[in-house]
Amino acid sequence: MISMLSAAGAFLFVSQRYMETSIESHLASVARLHAQRIDEFMNFLTSELRLISSRTPLRKAVTDYVDRRDNAALDQINSILSDAKRSVSSFENLLLYGIDGKLITSISALSLESQQLDSGMRDKLLSNYQVTSTIIGAEGRRVIQVGGPMMDGNRAIGILVVLTSMEPLRAASSGSGGWVSEELIITEADAKGHDKAITPLRFAMAEDVPPLTLTQIKEQDKIKSDERNLLSGKDYRGVAVLASTQMLKNPAWTIMVKIDQDDAFRPIRDQRDLWLAMMLLVLVLVAIIGVWLSSYFTMPILGLAEVAVMIASGDFKRRMQHFSRDELGMLSYSVNRMADKLVDVSAELETQLRLQHERADRLNDQLIHANNELHWLSRTDSLTKLFNRRTLEETLENEWLRAIRTGHSLAAIMLDLDFFKSINDISGHASGDECLRRVGSVLKETVQRSGDFVARYGGEEFVILVIDANIEHACTFAERIRTRLAEEAIPHPSSDLAPVVTASMGITAMIPSNDRSPQELLDLADRALYLAKARGRNRIETVGPDQT
Numbered sequence: 001m002i003s004m005l006s007a008a009g010a011f012l013f014v015s016q017r018y019m020e021t022s023i024e025s026h027l028a029s030v031a032r033l034h035a036q037r038i039d040e041f042m043n044f045l046t047s048e049l050r051l052i053s054s055r056t057p058l059r060k061a062v063t064d065y066v067d068r069r070d071n072a073a074l075d076q077i078n079s080i081l082s083d084a085k086r087s088v089s090s091f092e093n094l095l096l097y098g099i100d101g102k103l104i105t106s107i108s109a110l111s112l113e114s115q116q117l118d119s120g121m122r123d124k125l126l127s128n129y130q131v132t133s134t135i136i137g138a139e140g141r142r143v144i145q146v147g148g149p150m151m152d153g154n155r156a157i158g159i160l161v162v163l164t165s166m167e168p169l170r171a172a173s174s175g176s177g178g179w180v181s182e183e184l185i186i187t188e189a190d191a192k193g194h195d196k197a198i199t200p201l202r203f204a205m206a207e208d209v210p211p212l213t214l215t216q217i218k219e220q221d222k223i224k225s226d227e228r229n230l231l232s233g234k235d236y237r238g239v240a241v242l243a244s245t246q247m248l249k250n251p252a253w254t255i256m257v258k259i260d261q262d263d264a265f266r267p268i269r270d271q272r273d274l275w276l277a278m279m280l281l282v283l284v285l286v287a288i289i290g291v292w293l294s295s296y297f298t299m300p301i302l303g304l305a306e307v308a309v310m311i312a313s314g315d316f317k318r319r320m321q322h323f324s325r326d327e328l329g330m331l332s333y334s335v336n337r338m339a340d341k342l343v344d345v346s347a348e349l350e351t352q353l354r355l356q357h358e359r360a361d362r363l364n365d366q367l368i369h370a371n372n373e374l375h376w377l378s379r380t381d382s383l384t385k386l387f388n389r390r391t392l393e394e395t396l397e398n399e400w401l402r403a404i405r406t407g408h409s410l411a412a413i414m415l416d417l418d419f420f421k422s423i424n425d426i427s428g429h430a431s432g433d434e435c436l437r438r439v440g441s442v443l444k445e446t447v448q449r450s451g452d453f454v455a456r457y458g459g460e461e462f463v464i465l466v467i468d469a470n471i472e473h474a475c476t477f478a479e480r481i482r483t484r485l486a487e488e489a490i491p492h493p494s495s496d497l498a499p500v501v502t503a504s505m506g507i508t509a510m511i512p513s514n515d516r517s518p519q520e521l522l523d524l525a526d527r528a529l530y531l532a533k534a535r536g537r538n539r540i541e542t543v544g545p546d547q548t
């Protein structure tokens with residue numbers, strides 16, 4: 001857009017410069033044409049005068065009159081000159097002067113000033129044909145004066161002068177270049193060398209307006225072009241004008257054609273105004289098209305992009321609001337459909353995801369449960385549901401360390417059923433299992449009440465850890481177990497001791513220290529159990545740490 005305006009502006013500038021130059025050249029041509037016409041007119045007058053003065057009868061009559069003052073010759077002169085005046089319509093008067101500058105004869109009535117040529121003019125006219133302007137009559141009318149010598153051989157016999165009206169020049173001064181303000185001004189140097197207008201000024205408002213002189217114009221304005229003799233400045237009205245001048249040699253006149261600058265450059269101004277109006281129109285059209293494009297294309301595309309970005313970022317609620325009946329409208333509709341579909345798919349995925357999560361949670365719970373189960377199974381004995389030997393060893397290790405820290409005593413009861421093998425042998429293995437389960441229940445119940453720990457150590461062998469207890473406390477605890485076992489009265493058909501299941505128990509206790517090991521506690525309990533078995537079973541034996 002900017003480059004288009006720049007190109008148009010450059011074109012306007014070049015075009016305006018071209019028009020300006022054309023106008024100036026046209027003005028110079030008009031000035032040249034005027035100068036040519038005036039020059040031709042002057043040549044015509046001069047050649048007519050030459051023709052008249054070269055006539056033999058006139059020359060003979062003038063010679064006769066000059067030499068003898070012959071009145072008949074004077075009559076003949078008047079007759080010839082009258083004929084000559086009639087032959088050229090623009091001739092106003094024909095005058096014959098003697099070589100001394102005194103008037104010999106005149107065809108028309110004269111004012112007093114024309115009776116005698118001044119010596120300067122006389123000398124000029126004797127030497128060659130001269131064209132000047134002069135003022136005649138009481139009313140001070142300006143006329144063209146063409147004069148030259150009459151020769152008889154090499155002898156000058158007189159000066160023949162013709163006066164012609166300025167009318168042909170006035171006619172020529174009307175506009176011929178086509179400008180309303182066009183004015184032709186002819187100037188001639190006066191006696192002081194100043195250029196004075198010799199044609200009436202076309203726009204002078206009053207007769208006493210001083211005629212504009214070319215010298216004045218040259219002084220106040222700068223010359224624009226030497227070739228076309230162009231001047232610009234203000235004329236006698238104070239109006240800015242553009243002028244072109246041409247110099248004539250004979251007469252020594254300056255032909256100046258001037259036009260008002262306002263008039264001269266009107267086409268340029270009109271073109272510039274038209275260009276500005278067109279540019280304004282183009283700008284308005286571009287703005288309208290821009291707004292139209294923006295509202296019909298850019299805005300919907302930006303809206304589409306925004307909705308697409310929102311959808312891409314996971315916000316499926318945004319929709320296109322405006323639809324046009326074109327490809328963009330179809331695209332907007334499709335984007336909305338796509339968003340609707342995405343909402344459905346998203347909801348479906350969310351449901352499936354939620355179900356998967358729930359399933360995973362359930363599986364996780366089952367896994368945790370199974371792990372707990374496994375952990376429990378790994379720590380317990382499947383038959384009696386008591387802790388197994390590995391758990392006993394871990395618990396003993398922890399309690400041992402804790403007792404080291406607290407300095408409390410730790411006791412262990414090792415319990416073995418008496419003649420258990422015979423239950424298996426006589427009643428069957430299942431009865432043996434049932435016996436073991438019931439013994440386990442008794443032990444668990446007893447230990448749970450005290451907060452101590454019980455585990456199945458081997459086949460029919462059990463270990464009870466009595467926390468913070470010495471041997472006496474452990475014995476009391478063992479007695480309680482023996483009592484509960486007796487109350488349970490688990491049948492034993494083949495025991496040498498009783499009809500019910502009995503147990504032998506070995507007890508030990510010690511204050512744990514870093515120079516002893518937990519295994520020593522179990523070994524001492526085992527030794528006490530061995531003693532109980534050896535001393536008759538169904539009894540409690542103790543072995544202290546100092547009995548090793």
Ligand SMILES: Nc1nc2c(ncn2[C@@H]2O[C@H](COP(=O)(O)OP(=O)(O)OP(=O)(O)O)[C@@H](O)[C@H]2O)c(=O)[nH]1
Pocket residue numbers: 383416417418419420421422424428429430431432433436458459460533537
């Ligand atoms: N039914 C059953 N029997 C078991 C289990 N574990 C070990 N036994 C049996 O327990 C019996 C242990 O017998 P022994 O070590 O000879 O001892 P006992 O018969 O109790 O004799 P004393 O201990 O000397 O009084 C063996 O016959 C084993 O087979 C079990 O889990 N179930």
